[in-house]
Amino acid sequence: MIKETYLKYIFLTLSIIIILIIFFFPFFWIITSSFKSPEEIIATSTTIIPRSFTLEHYEKILFNSDFFTYLINSLIVSFFSMFISIILSVSAAYGLHKLKFYGNKFVEYSLLVTYAFPGVILLIPIYLLFAKIYLLNTYIALIIVNVLFATPFAVWMLKAFFKLIPTEIEEAAYIDGASRIIVIFKIIIPLAAPGIASIAIFCFIISWTEYLFASILISTDSLKTLPVGLSAIVGQYQIDWGFLLSGAVLASLPVILLFLFIGKYFVSGLTEGAVK
Amino acid sequence: MNKILLFIISILFSFNALAVTNVTFWHMEGVPHRVDRIQTLIDEFNSANPDINVTQEVQNWGEIYAKAPASVAAGTAPEILVGIPDFTPILAEMGAAQPVEDFVAELDSKYGFYQKALDQYTYNGHTWAVPLWNMALSVWYRKSDFEKAGISPPKTWSDLKKAAKTLTKDGVYGIGLPGNKQLYTDQTIYSFMVNSGAEEIYNSDGTLRFDNPETVAAYDVYKELYQYSAPDAANWTWGEAEACFASKGCAMILQFTVISTYDSQAGGDADDLGVIQIPYANGKAHRAGTVSYVNSAMIMTEDPAKMEASKKFLSYLMEPGNYGRFINMEPGLFLPITEAGSKDSTYWDDPVVVKYKSQVETMLDNSTRGSLFGFTNGNTFTSISSISAQNLLAQTLQLTLIDGKSPSDAVTEGMEIMSEAIE
Numbered sequence: 001m002i003k004e005t006y007l008k009y010i011f012l013t014l015s016i017i018i019i020l021i022i023f024f025f026p027f028f029w030i031i032t033s034s035f036k037s038p039e040e041i042i043a044t045s046t047t048i049i050p051r052s053f054t055l056e057h058y059e060k061i062l063f064n065s066d067f068f069t070y071l072i073n074s075l076i077v078s079f080f081s082m083f084i085s086i087i088l089s090v091s092a093a094y095g096l097h098k099l100k101f102y103g104n105k106f107v108e109y110s111l112l113v114t115y116a117f118p119g120v121i122l123l124i125p126i127y128l129l130f131a132k133i134y135l136l137n138t139y140i141a142l143i144i145v146n147v148l149f150a151t152p153f154a155v156w157m158l159k160a161f162f163k164l165i166p167t168e169i170e171e172a173a174y175i176d177g178a179s180r181i182i183v184i185f186k187i188i189i190p191l192a193a194p195g196i197a198s199i200a201i202f203c204f205i206i207s208w209t210e211y212l213f214a215s216i217l218i219s220t221d222s223l224k225t226l227p228v229g230l231s232a233i234v235g236q237y238q239i240d241w242g243f244l245l246s247g248a249v250l251a252s253l254p255v256i257l258l259f260l261f262i263g264k265y266f267v268s269g270l271t272e273g274a275v276k
Numbered sequence: 277m278n279k280i281l282l283f284i285i286s287i288l289f290s291f292n293a294l295a296v297t298n299v300t301f302w303h304m305e306g307v308p309h310r311v312d313r314i315q316t317l318i319d320e321f322n323s324a325n326p327d328i329n330v331t332q333e334v335q336n337w338g339e340i341y342a343k344a345p346a347s348v349a350a351g352t353a354p355e356i357l358v359g360i361p362d363f364t365p366i367l368a369e370m371g372a373a374q375p376v377e378d379f380v381a382e383l384d385s386k387y388g389f390y391q392k393a394l395d396q397y398t399y400n401g402h403t404w405a406v407p408l409w410n411m412a413l414s415v416w417y418r419k420s421d422f423e424k425a426g427i428s429p430p431k432t433w434s435d436l437k438k439a440a441k442t443l444t445k446d447g448v449y450g451i452g453l454p455g456n457k458q459l460y461t462d463q464t465i466y467s468f469m470v471n472s473g474a475e476e477i478y479n480s481d482g483t484l485r486f487d488n489p490e491t492v493a494a495y496d497v498y499k500e501l502y503q504y505s506a507p508d509a510a511n512w513t514w515g516e517a518e519a520c521f522a523s524k525g526c527a528m529i530l531q532f533t534v535i536s537t538y539d540s541q542a543g544g545d546a547d548d549l550g551v552i553q554i555p556y557a558n559g560k561a562h563r564a565g566t567v568s569y570v571n572s573a574m575i576m577t578e579d580p581a582k583m584e585a586s587k588k589f590l591s592y593l594m595e596p597g598n599y600g601r602f603i604n605m606e607p608g609l610f611l612p613i614t615e616a617g618s619k620d621s622t623y624w625d626d627p628v629v630v631k632y633k634s635q636v637e638t639m640l641d642n643s644t645r646g647s648l649f650g651f652t653n654g655n656t657f658t659s660i661s662s663i664s665a666q667n668l669l670a671q672t673l674q675l676t677l678i679d680g681k682s683p684s685d686a687v688t689e690g691m692e693i694m695s696e697a698i699e
Binding site: 038041043044065128131132215221228231232233 | 311346349351411513514515518523524536541542543
């Protein structure tokens with residue numbers, strides 16, 4: 001019995017180690033390579049741990065490019081997209097979950113269809129539409145597009161979280177005289193916090209990494225987001241690999257920071273001890 | 277009353293004097309030092325021409341094919357758009373790119389365009405863009421590698437095959453050739469086609485003449501050479517090939533230039549860097565040439581004031597004294613396309629150009645014999661955009677390199693695919 005538990009433990013530990021290596025090795029390699037000299041980055045004999053150490057790529061990207069402009073633009077667009085997506089998703093998911101109305105299921109599945117719809121097909125129509133209403137070259141254009149793409153799936157995710165909240169809790173609140181608004185704000189949202197944290201990260205990442213629409217809808221350099229700005233400065237015929245690597249590291253930092261900040265909500269149990 | 281009238285007229289005149297014509301300049305050279313160089317020239321131009329305000333907006337090559345037509349349809353197109361030859365027919369057909377033959381003739385009389393540069397933009401009775409700079413593929417190699425192996429730089433395909441075979445040893449690939457379905461592969465295979473006499477894609481009536489023995493010979497030699505290339509070459513673009521050469525992983529590569537990467541990442545020994553013309557098929561020395569991409573500026577406005585301002589700005593860029601600085605935004609990559617530009621001291625005085633002068637001279641010489649598929653001898657048809665946009669030359673190459681078909685079958689199938697694409 002002890003032997004069996006021991007073997008299970010080893011097996012699980014090994015599995016976790018393998019998964020961690022598979023997932024984290026590319027990131028680890030990108031990070032270590034971003035500190036290598038240009039010669040070492042492209043050398044035929046690959047090194048995992050840098051033989052050389054240099055900050056020149058970071059210096060170049062931070063002080064000789066518009067990195068901070070792109071960073072601020074990305075932060076503005078991503079935070080607003082995330083914020084609006086959360087408001088819309090919470091409202092829509094709760095409505096679809098609780099309100100019984102004609103066509104409820106149709107709306108629910110339609111949302112999924114819009115998520116599955118390839119966005120690239122909408123590229124030119126959206127460009128022409130935004131041109132007509134003078135939204136080209138604005139943050140609003142990108143925020144609308146990001147919300148458009150992030151919200152449908154976020155609604156589905158959040159609806160699944162809402163389903164896990166026992167109805168008894170809501171009913172108890174109604175018996176105590178709470179209104180629907182109070183129930184939503186005081187009970188549902190706090191209990192669905194892990195779900196909201198999940199969709200917040202999901203929406204942020206969707207907006208943070210969005211490239212295609214950002215490159216089409218924005219023309220002015222001062223409004224470009226990080227993926228578009230970095231793609232332009234890396235070059236086509238000649239690639240500055242150090243620039244590329246340090247850019248990738250710096251571009252992922254805000255997402256990691258956000259995850260560290262919101263991640264704690266994942267740890268708490270959803271409705272642990274709520275109903276006895 | 278007269279005084280009031282006079283006052284109004286003088287106000288109107290002063291407004292007119294203050295009127296500034298805005299010109300937006302879209303280009304795809306987003307590397308920071310290139311943007312800075314262009315900005316310097318724009319600032320100089322704007323301060324010398326207070327009635328014109330030029331602003332640059334950097335775009336990406338990957339999206340410009342979708343964005344530019346969309347911007348035309350939406351009425352938000354820039355006044356000047358930098359492009360390459362296979363992009364121009366799309367915008368010319370839309371009525372967006374304006375004919376500029378008179379303006380080009382004026383510049384030609386002053387600075388003397390190389391004819392090959394004009395060929396890529398002259399068709400349907402008009403010149404559709406102002407050539408700005410050239411890029412042409414050459415073979416890059418290390419002289420010391422050849423000396424060590426006891427071989428001379430190749431001139432013919434036989435020499436090239438021998439060199440690639442001899443130099444493939446000790447983890448080094450004799451030649452780095454891409455096999456990706458991408459523009460770089462289009463360029464490399466076409467440079468072999470040029471050197472076997474298959475530079476014409478079209479007959480004069482617009483039908484395709486791709487499937488011919490010369491094309492098959494080019495695909496055949498490419499396939500033979502590909503065995504000496506790196507195993508990951510099927511995914512290469514320009515950057516990977518350059519990195520392979522700079523890291524001494526590849527003994528030879530076909531590239532527009534390697535100078536800046538070689539200088540910053542590979543020791544920068546100018547005496548050891550060799551550059552030659554792409555080798556030609558045996559017995560076809562008279563066919564020696566390469567693939568070249570003349571980048572140009574399309575004028576996208578019909579507004580007379582904006583058009584005039586755009587021309588003034590482009591004339592400014594083409595002027596010796598400015599031109600060298602303009603194309604040296606990336607020294608050793610962009611080559612002059614005018615006689616005057618080739619002699620411009622601001623071009624030759626750049627420290628990188630001074631250091632790699634002999635290599636730049638060879639590149640420049642090669643570029644004057646450059647052609648581009650679909651833009652040769654006046655046999656230019658707008659349908660070429662469908663062939664180049666889908667990288668069908670590269671796709672045909674993959675039929676033989678990856679799918680294992682014979683070069684002859686691949687070319688036949690490739691022509692069928694092209695025929696469908698241009699229908």
